[in-house]
Amino acid sequence: MKLVSVWSAGARTAVSWLVPVLVSLLLVVLVAAAVMPSVAGAHIGLHRKAPVASVAALANCGTYKNSWFAGYSGTVGQGASEGAYATITRRVGAACGSDHSQTHNAVSTWALIGSGSNNGGYVQSGTQAGYGQCLTYFAQTHRSNSYTPQTKYGGCISADGSRHGYSQQYGAGCHCEYAKIDGTVWMTTSWDPYANWGYPFTPQFFGEANYRESDVPGSAAAPTDFASLQGQNGSDNNFHGLTCNGFLTHINDGAATRSDGNAWYDRTTSCPSFNIYTDVAGH
């Protein structure tokens, strides 16, 4: 009995040591697992790779179209705009997986001022990412459908949800249209929009993709938010807030449920501010 007592005491002592040690080791493993993705990200940075878009929601891209949209457009012929402005949160949308061409499979968000005579002219600025690549700022001018566009890109930026201002501003002194990002002029048209477009011009605010199987940027928890929507008035050249009186036309080309059960959302928050994002359909 004495031996049994000794064994029991020893076992109890061993267990009393082992349990807290094992718990501590488990804690170490769990914390290390949480920290490891940050280490991996830093390692990628050392190889000169910029943050890239997440894995595509759909492996197979469907019907290609130069532009599928989710957002709002000013109604052609209404208002008095010669410029447009909005703040947009910086997010990246995953491009579908079967088209690896960055120029053929991109996702973007932007603010734009367009011709009021439907001749296809516009000036815009925003963000874009080609398939599997980093997010960049861009600006583009397009005199009309009879001309080819001119584009400018910036370096890689993070899709960190930060809010930035995108404006297309008519310059009365130069008789030109400026494409601006956070107040910095990125492009200046070499032509007068009033000489090439019908007035009033049309403000537009959209997320855009070449495939509906790609995701417009944002999620339900972290949507891409378009706010402070403004039009530059042609009578005083000043920017004024756009109203929520039916002036803005809603377009969502990705509203239908996809094969993965997701859909594009285009939700008014504080009219005319709105969100776009991709999430499970039916919410």
Next chain:
Amino acid sequence: MAHIRRFFAAHLGLLAAIALISLVGASVAFADAVTSTKGRPATSAVTHAKAGKKLAAKRARLVASKLRYRRTAHKAATSGLTYPDQGVSVYAPSSQGQSEAAASPLSTPAAAIAAFQQDPAATSAFGSALTASTPTASLATVTEQNPVVSGVSVGVPYQAWVVRVQGPVNFYGGPGSTPPPAGTQCDDVGIYDLLHAQWSELIQSC
């Protein structure tokens, strides 16, 4: 006594956990400190020292090839070409361009082309066009009306590599706009500011 042993056993394990967490955190902080977020090379003190020796050797080679660079630059197709909406003008390079190129990590046209093809932002913008055909690279003097990077001022000329390759049109437009006809080719252009070792412009001109 048993209680005391259990007490120390538990705390030893926690101390070990804290030490490991601190080690991992320090590793992350170190990695962040040497990580570039703009696709530019990460460097260390050792790398700088090695780069300095390499640059000295490159300068010596440049003295011997100075006249060849000048002749090549004067023949560059980019001389006098401008991109009005982007606000960029490109002219023949100055002699300063040759010396800046010699001192740059991109000291040859081939190096400039390779860097353009590997740049993440250029890849996001131009994709496979960067490698579908062979880009050309020439030294040039550049002035800008709409600079978007630090170090470049409106109207102030700087020396640069201008790398060009043909690629398909990128069209973002809104409802009611129509892209150019299929097969439309554009100039995909990267302008590398030699003084500040940065891509100052990524342009598509169709």
